[in-house]
Amino acid sequence: MPRTDRLLRDPRLSVAVERLGVDVVKGAVREAQRRAREGRIPPEDVPETALALLPGTACGLRPVINATGVLLHTNLGRATLSAAARQAVQEAAGPTDVELDLATGVRARRGRSALAALRGRVPSAGAAHVVNNGAAALVLAATALAAGREVVVSRGEMVEIGDGFRLPDLLVSTGARLREVGTTNRTSAADYAAVIGPDTGFVLKVHPSNFRITGFTRSAQTAELTGLGVPVVVDIGSGLLAPHPALPDEPDAETQLRAGASLVTASGDKLLGGPQCGLLLGDPDLVTALARHPLARALRVDKLTLAALKATLTGPPTPTARALTADPARLRTRADRLAHGLAADGIDVRAVASAATVGGGGAPGVTLPSAALSLPEPYAAALRTGSVPVVGRLESGRCLLDLRAVPEQDDERLAQAVRSVRPGGEGRA
């Protein structure tokens, strides 16, 4: 039986110790030795077996291929960071000047380059602040501007985002009171005006991002609410900074600020395509008041987030942007090529037309023409639990692998993942 100390000198296992820590590697070695003692593997296979038992990553998360056709899948961590943003996270991992001016040696505004980049992309924002996520941005606004006072909001915009997360509950948790106006389907500017008073903290417009009300409807536009003498806060949700031609109904920060919004709140990891964070953009006095509020410290982002956000804002188009604008004909060509190669290996696969969605609570009702591989249903579970997990979706008794959210450079990994789980194939690793 190979001894543990000798095994740990195997260069492949000693590299793994650097990556995963000695306890994890020792655990895999002991398990491999146990299998050899029980006669399940020959003793000379112990090093290989131990290597195979090691986790693929130290992060405790399994990287997956998102073939769901949902561009921003909440359960898969929403936006994929660009190569530039990943590089930025690496660069910022050690000590950085996140809060220090190296020229003068004195403390500087935390994350100033990310904030400047944000203002560069949203010219109408007089100031910007970044917090932990979109919900935190709302909490900070409600706490600083309306604790013990009223937030005026339309009954048509009392939204549940997902997983039981309700914006009204969040707002009330800050000590603000909700002053509901209008009805589910119709709210006018006069409804807001009628309740404005000394107790009003602000008027809140919420983008009902994951549903649509159609038929006999009416809602007040931001520009109609700016003359009421109180701040107008607009939660746009998805983080579009400027209008996007593919998503004409999705509100964006620049347009809302131009229309007179005092403050816009949004998420960083939806359509902006960056790291999880919450953006606050708008009136300099309000933004400064929020940034100086004691709660801001509890909601602040770390240097890794600031680095990834900066690189997202100034770098090349994000994977999210690319997926959004991917050419359907190109997606079909990729699907045909993949299906052709896999069918040649005897797999029951065909390329099919598909409909992708934006997801992440954005662009409800918008479908994006896409292409997918159609496989027998049992592939869904097998692919999810394979060595490179692939998450597809089930439709009409078939497992669909939609290519719109899959970067083209991952096509070969995707094909390999399908091959490795085919019945009679190499089996699961």
Ligand SMILES: *Cc1c(COP(=O)(O)O)cnc(C)c1O
């Ligand atoms: C997603 C969303 C939020 C919450 O943002 P998180 O970044 O998930 O905290 C709030 N409001 C709207 C309109 C949203 O779409």
